[in-house]
Amino acid sequence: MAAVWQCQEVTSPSTAGAVRQGSLRELNLAVVLRRIAAADRPPSRADIAAGTGLTRATVSAVVDDLIGGRLVAEADPAPRTGAGRPARGLVLAGDGPAGLGLEVNVDYLAACVVDLAGTVRHHVVRRADLRPVSPADALARLAALAADARAAAARQGLTLAGAALAVPGLVDAGGLVRLAPNLGWRDVDVPALLAGNRLTEPVDGVPPLVVENEANLAALGELHAGPSGSASFLHISGEIGIGAGIVLDGRLYRGTRGWSGEIGHIPVHPEGRPCRCGGRGCLERYAGQEVVLAAAGLAGAELPADTAATRLADLARAGDPATLAALADAGTALGVAVAGVVNLLDLDTVVLGGGYAPLAPWLRPPVVAELARRVLTAAWSPVTVRPAALGARSAAVGGAASVVRRIVDRPVGWLARGG
């Protein structure tokens, strides 16, 4: 039996009267909810008692709280297999809190709603070239998309408890976008520009709006949707820019200032092609979407990012020699950079996401070849290279899922609002 620890705040004698009795309830709510969230099949109250070491009476009281607060629901009973009435299993509720995931990218806006059980309940992507649009206008369009998502959530009985917005750039802790080079944004105060819009309901402990790098949220989307088992991985978002999200032990590694994952600017040919960052020979100049399109003879086609990937995949499938050569070159450059990352971080899984996902059949072989050749430990520990489960646009889903995760981690904040 796994031990469970109940914690109580200890105070000095002068504040002994202030011991927080609530903290025990808070912990038990979280333990039981996490148990339900992590279960392979809906557990009964008795299963939870056995698995946590809590008494059945405590479990029943906690489950009643969670059901009353629309965090947990009773599943349909399992088919009768033996004598007696089967116990009803418990599942995460599909009509309680939900997360709002938003994305502003170079050529589209997106909004999605994910419920507590992790199901995507609404997802709209609106195509638009946002490069000539001011940040204020782009965010006004996004706010309209968010209002639609909010209405769609309400129609399904869901309450938006928080939002996360993905931006392809460097974001400060306060939501200030320092630089989004491919959007042409610099020092854009996103929370201030969105302040007039009510996106979500206030919930204690859940920020109303988190602004985060797109590649980071895409990695969280993969953690949410991908095959279980790989709790540490590198997720690469291949678009016009190339970003990466690093997940270590199930948590996003954000770096000292939240600016990790700029894999597109790893030098792969130190004195090679100049990059718009001011450096030379950056990976982005060898494996970024514009470069691959140009090498495949599609330069200037002004294709939206996901259309571009689909178009390249179609050409590759048809055996177009220029496209196949372009993808082989891009895959080799990508493999050089990823070999450096694996030598440094000793990761066993690399996920090709964003625009790379549909191109994985052609990018994967050269990446795998470079890893075999360049990773010191390749002989003992093969690295899995696979396409992302969500493919392109996992960032909005990852953002919404990150909101939901906050509620599962600390349900008392949601319950305190009156549910």
Next chain:
Amino acid sequence: MAAVWQCQEVTSPSTAGAVRQGSLRELNLAVVLRRIAAADRPPSRADIAAGTGLTRATVSAVVDDLIGGRLVAEADPAPRTGAGRPARGLVLAGDGPAGLGLEVNVDYLAACVVDLAGTVRHHVVRRADLRPVSPADALARLAALAADARAAAARQGLTLAGAALAVPGLVDAGGLVRLAPNLGWRDVDVPALLAGNRLTEPVDGVPPLVVENEANLAALGELHAGPSGSASFLHISGEIGIGAGIVLDGRLYRGTRGWSGEIGHIPVHPEGRPCRCGGRGCLERYAGQEVVLAAAGLAGAELPADTAATRLADLARAGDPATLAALADAGTALGVAVAGVVNLLDLDTVVLGGGYAPLAPWLRPPVVAELARRVLTAAWSPVTVRPAALGARSAAVGGAASVVRRIVDRPVGWLARGG
């Protein structure tokens, strides 16, 4: 006042009699000991009570336990500045448990003893070219050095509570050295070869011998000895091979299998010089010690690693053009690789360690130049590049310090042995 949490195990009714009362004492011991370890000046019992929220009676009882177990001692009283007798401050004991740090490298063996307060109490380095020596013979010589260290510790009233051995290679969780290319070791079972030697006293919760990559332990040595404040950094050990230790939030990042930090095999010129790893263009082939020595005209001089670094520093100081050019080239290659690491991990501190430490005056400028040119966030967040505080051979100190840290983290294991 910071809140303190006391934890008690919760059990189901059937095991209610088994509630571990000991866990509360265990936690209080750790809280108080950590407070003393982290204090800027020796705290009094009253300071600890105020800082932790524990009652003064509890603090006094815990401190008595810690003093009785030779984990804490009373410092000399501070000079009298006002009325009354000044309270005596508490410090970590210098006559209790200590850590044994060992190192096998290409051209030396080392053993050192670090006490609980972090002071190096014994440190012996024995020069020897170990490349022609069998692993069993090399480890037998090391065991002799360890026995000397054990005797030296005993003479000073210290008890060796655990050992950590640094090896320049890939180490499995069980202490099997998979590959140490520059030593010529492959699949060497170090714990088995050292099993006949009693290095340390058994202490619950402290492994008698941990075998770890040299660059990882060197990074821990830097964490132990370096300027406070940089809890996340990259520590590069520049020897014949180039390894790195990655410290994130004060903890060593070991990777999925403990094989992180192989920065020497990051490709800096993908189709460049062949490397003994089978790849091409690895950093080691542009900034490794043998390459720098050859470029400085010292090829084949068969210098021990630290002598080589000192010799290069002497030549550079004298203005020798070949040496200056060799160091500039090595620094540029190092800067290319480190720029990739900083783009990926968003670290703000890079430490030049091992043989690089004495060469930092010449390596640092080209590294800084490449970072300024190639790191996307360079404009907002300068990266500090500095020589290691311990210089060469910090691995043995880091290993010993890692043993000491285990005791500070969980003092009850040491106290249980009867002190």
